Amino acid sequence: xxxxxxxxxxxxxxQALKGVSLEINEGEIVTLIxxxxxxxxxxxxxxxxxxxxxxxxxxxxxxxIAGKVAQSIVKxxxxxxxxxRRVFANMTVEENLxxxxxxxxxxxxxxxxxxxxxxxxxxxxxxxKQQAGTLSGGEQQMLAMGRALMARPRxxxxxxxxxxxAPLLVKTIFRIIQExxxxxxxxxxxxxxxxxxxxxxxxxxxxxxxRIVLDGTSDELNQSDQIRTAxxxxx
Amino acid sequence: xxxxxxLINGISLGSIYALIALGYTMVYGIVKLINFAHGDVxxxxxxxxxxxxxxxxxxxxxxxxxxxxxxAIFGVVIERIAYKPLRNATRIAALITAIGVSxxxxxxxxxxxxxxxxxxxxxxxxxxxxxxFGVEVSSQSLFILGVSVLLMVCLQFIVHKTKIGKxxxxxxxxxxxxxxxxxxxxxxxxxxxxxxxxxxGAAGVIFGMYxxxxxxxxxxxxxxxxxxAAVLGGIGIIPGAMVGGLVLGVIEALVSxxxxxxxxxxxxxxxxxxxxxxRPSGLxxxxxxxxx
Numbered sequence: 001x002x003x004x005x006x007x008x009x010x011x012x013x014x015q016a017l018k019g020v021s022l023e024i025n026e027g028e029i030v031t032l033i034x035x036x037x038x039x040x041x042x043x044x045x046x047x048x049x050x051x052x053x054x055x056x057x058x059x060x061x062x063x064x065i066a067g068k069v070a071q072s073i074v075k076x077x078x079x080x081x082x083x084x085r086r087v088f089a090n091m092t093v094e095e096n097l098x099x100x101x102x103x104x105x106x107x108x109x110x111x112x113x114x115x116x117x118x119x120x121x122x123x124x125x126x127x128x129k130q131q132a133g134t135l136s137g138g139e140q141q142m143l144a145m146g147r148a149l150m151a152r153p154r155x156x157x158x159x160x161x162x163x164x165x166a167p168l169l170v171k172t173i174f175r176i177i178q179e180x181x182x183x184x185x186x187x188x189x190x191x192x193x194x195x196x197x198x199x200x201x202x203x204x205x206x207x208x209x210x211r212i213v214l215d216g217t218s219d220e221l222n223q224s225d226q227i228r229t230a231x232x233x234x235x
Numbered sequence: 236x237x238x239x240x241x242l243i244n245g246i247s248l249g250s251i252y253a254l255i256a257l258g259y260t261m262v263y264g265i266v267k268l269i270n271f272a273h274g275d276v277x278x279x280x281x282x283x284x285x286x287x288x289x290x291x292x293x294x295x296x297x298x299x300x301x302x303x304x305x306x307a308i309f310g311v312v313i314e315r316i317a318y319k320p321l322r323n324a325t326r327i328a329a330l331i332t333a334i335g336v337s338x339x340x341x342x343x344x345x346x347x348x349x350x351x352x353x354x355x356x357x358x359x360x361x362x363x364x365x366x367x368f369g370v371e372v373s374s375q376s377l378f379i380l381g382v383s384v385l386l387m388v389c390l391q392f393i394v395h396k397t398k399i400g401k402x403x404x405x406x407x408x409x410x411x412x413x414x415x416x417x418x419x420x421x422x423x424x425x426x427x428x429x430x431x432x433x434x435x436g437a438a439g440v441i442f443g444m445y446x447x448x449x450x451x452x453x454x455x456x457x458x459x460x461x462x463x464a465a466v467l468g469g470i471g472i473i474p475g476a477m478v479g480g481l482v483l484g485v486i487e488a489l490v491s492x493x494x495x496x497x498x499x500x501x502x503x504x505x506x507x508x509x510x511x512x513x514r515p516s517g518l519x520x521x522x523x524x525x526x527x
Contacts, residue, residue, distance in 0.1 A: 050414060050415070070415060070417070071414070071418070071419050074416065075417060080415050082411070086409055088412065089408065090404065095401060098401065099413075099416045102402070102416045148415075151416075
């Protein structure tokens with residue numbers, strides 16, 4: 001579904017991604033793990049069109065979307081839940097969700113998706129008239145995810161959904177990620193919490209200083225000594 | 236009763252400031268730029284209204300509409316040519332450009348039509364004195380107030396209920412997050428300039444009708460005062476600009492009523508200094524710390 005070939009991205013003179021290649025098949029959850037500053041968010045921003053790559057290809061369902069404007073990428077069916085949630089704090093929960101469906105014109109479908117999102121996150125329905133800025137961190141994460149789902153994406157990019165959340169909430173969020181995947185949405189999950197990420201993902205890539213250094217199924221990586229010491233806190 | 240009359244005059248003057256201040260505040264809210272050329276868009280609006288009425292003999296409402304549409308287009312052209320290329324430049328570069336654009340419009344207008352003052356046709360809308368409870372109010376004052384309030388209600392509707400309004404609020408809060416929703420940020424910014432400039436155009440026609448004389452440099456002082464009004468209400472906050480404009484108009488009218496009319500312009504800037512010292516985020520602004 002998504003096929004990235006030899007992607008190079010620069011911030012000024014600094015190269016943030018060095019020849020990254022990565023593949024995601026339809027229906028999978030693929031996780032990208034790595035330390036702070038390794039280039040995880042840069043990769044997601046490049047896929048979403050917020051950053052233009054210097055060269056390389058990003059093929060989404062066969063079409064090269066590298067360097068396209070963000071708007072057209074959302075339209076093709078790729079939505080992102082950005083790091084730090086980035087909800088529109090000065091708008092209500094409902095308005096945030098409406099903005100998620102900004103490019104859609106099928107009023108009926110949008111209404112159905114409101115139902116779906118409210119079923120997935122009942123808390124959002126309770127708070128739908130509330131300003132998003134007044135929500136707790138976990139609720140904001142739910143809102144950011146619901147907002148992305150309102151675009152009815154086929155590929156959902158999640159950037160650090162567990163960041164800053166209590167362990168119990170992290171579990172809930174990951175359960176919901178699994179549920180979203182079960183309904184047919186392909187997911188690329190960026191995480192620092194490698195344990196949790198590997199527990200839901202089918203396959204994983206490890207990124208270090210802008211380069212993919214390892215990839216394999218989640219089971220393989222779970223058993224890799226290199227991963228255990230570097231990312232899973234094992235010995 | 237003199238006091239109440241002055242109060243009503245102040246409110247009508249203030250509603251003109253508010254219309255201009257809205258453009259300042261909306262543009263600042265979305266691109267963090269103080270568009271100093273905004274007062275000159277107001278001037279251009281006054282002239283377009285003038286020519287519509289005196290040369291093409293259109294009625295007031297048609298002139299108002301034409302002026303608003305023309306200014307909206309003018310505002311978008313300014314944004315696309317002068318500001319868009321500087322979107323990622325430093326804020327001071329954009330600010331200096333805005334001052335340059337302002338001078339270009341002022342002296343460009345003088346170059347094209349000369350610097351002479353033009354007298355607005357006075358009989359565009361009936362000017363009768365209405366008396367109630369001993370207060371004498373000119374029908375023009377009430378008319379100005381009515382038109383301004385109507386435009387502000389329309390603006391509130393656009394900003395809160397329409398898709399483009401929601402896009403504007405989203406972009407002003409977080410540009411990248413807005414992009415991730417599929418919002419076309421460039422078009423949204425242009426729409427903001429269009430709406431702000433249309434309001435300035437409307438203010439220009441109303442101002443011309445009320446004060447009857449217009450000239451190519453007429454935008455400077457009302458523009459600066461509207462900027463004060465926007466800061467007074469809290470720059471970037473739409474209701475703030477409305478209230479800031481009205482408060483400033485009333486303060487000026489009261490200063491005149493107390494017999495210090497020569498001090499009127501000065502007082503506006505004293506208000507600016509005081510607000511910057513004691514409440515820099517304005518009446519409606521929250522003192523938010525920037526998260527790192």
